[in-house]
Amino acid sequence: MDDRAPLPATRPATLLPPGGPAPQVERVVSRRWGTPESWTLASYERDGGYAALKKALAMKPAEVVDVVKKSNLRGRGGAGFPTGMKWSFIPKDNPKPRYLCVNADESEPGTFKDRYILDNDPHALVEGLAIAAYAIGAHTAYVYVRGEFKRQAERIDGAIREAYAKGYLGPSVAGSGYALDAHVHRGAGAYICGEETALIESLEGKRGWPRLKPPFPAVVGLFGAPTVVNNVETLANVPIILDRGAEWFAKLGTEKSGGTRLMCVSGHVKRPGVYEISMRTTLRELVMDVCGGPEDGRAVKAVIPGGSSAPVLAPNELDVACEFEALKAAGTMAGSGGVIVMDESACLVRTLWRISKFYADESCGQCTPCRDGTPWQEALLYKIESGQGTPADLETLISVATAICPFPPMGLGNTICALGDAAALPVHSFVQKFRPEFEAHIREHRCPFPDPWGATARRWGPSGETPKGWS
């Protein structure tokens, strides 16, 4: 029954395609996954752990920031913001204490890489956060772990305790005189708390309501003090940058983005899982070669490249590198690295309905377009999927999505945070690229695909009730 042992992350993360030359990549973030007891301090130190922290402590904080800038490390949480630059936005003359928050809230549907880092290599995160905290001059760091991650929270908590015991955290980190405390803060089930300002509100003991920006967290963040929020994978990359050098790391990647990427592949592929790949790998290579493509020779119908909020790609759009700029040029985004594959057996109306239901449920309700628009989208999609939609409903659907996010595929429209865009962009892209499938539902007054509930179909609300906004 227990699928958790041995640790699931031992699959070959190196790209080994069945035929033809494809970019080979050195495992960086996942290099220690699968090592026996990889999560213990003893194992981490055996592999040279915490040497990078000592190296960093011998440098000036500004020099550490420079190294990370030169490495071209970009944030792996969703937005892909250059990490060194983010650190350098912390004002130098603010007398308030500074904070580092680690975003381990991982809840974007299709994303499951941070969980593997927490499980398999928590000390890489602890060392990375210590280096980051030193670089920005923070003496307190909080690791915000999503509420449902019980074992992962235990792992990172255990690693923090071990680091304290060995003097890598505490009043004098590795004997340098620099003081750093780190704590785990567990969430309690709310997707929106992954948004950095909502995470800060949640950490302060409030509802996770995103704040209007500016001011940005770098200026007014946790407890009103300058704060950096970084994703788990971002920080887990930091030790090796110090270890092997910024040039080495930058060279692994593309011109504008250094290192490798963890990609989470799920849905209709033979070998789903987390893979560490070169950013030059194309989405098609990842889906077809690395993950084996769909079962039973079925054809790929659609691929979401960066978590459920990223605009969907059609089969003829997959020759795009899994990299921030390339995916942006393709009208979508690298996002959180969650690749969701749908083959020809999938009903895209239903898939989009499920995505829309998620965002409707998770909207915090502060902004009108998001609060009212997301359930409306869901209701319209439900209507179409259940065979009761009209051509006018499809037009209304587009106009609702446009009210939330007027300039697809560009984000940041009419709302405080990007959840509004995240809810509207899939609608825009699915309807634009797969319109005939929506029209077939309307024309035939039914879903042409088998009912996923099985023979005794029922209403789709969580407990069988009709979804909100649907009459």
Place this chain on the structure above:
Amino acid sequence: MAEIVKRYPPDRKRAAMLPALRLVQEILGHLPPAALEQVASKLEVSKTACAEVATFYSMLRLEPRGRYSVEVCTNVSCSLCGGEQILRHLEQKLGIHAGETTPDGRITLREVECLASCGTAPVLQLDEEFHERLTPEKVDALLATLA
């Protein structure tokens, strides 16, 4: 509790809200009004501030639930891999709908959002422990282990 509060700046006790509520819930099974009041007074915030938080987060419960909690993901990746069939199977086995508790108060069944386990879909959490790559047979075997 004192240890939890120590993790945050002394003038920011409110930050201990989530860990404090979770701790109390772990002990009591849910968060009755008296518990909210106590946490509020410990952290020196108003009762409404505390109630506001308790109602915002999906893992905080104001009502008691069954001895075991079974939470099935039906988000995109799980849905593509049969998450709904798993939920449906559980509903039939237990004779309840998602969101309900068995009449004997043993099992509460919930439909939840992505659990960050999409690569091993479909998945469920039994009392915060992951069970992955589910089939109806595996679900039956799991149910059989519950007292």
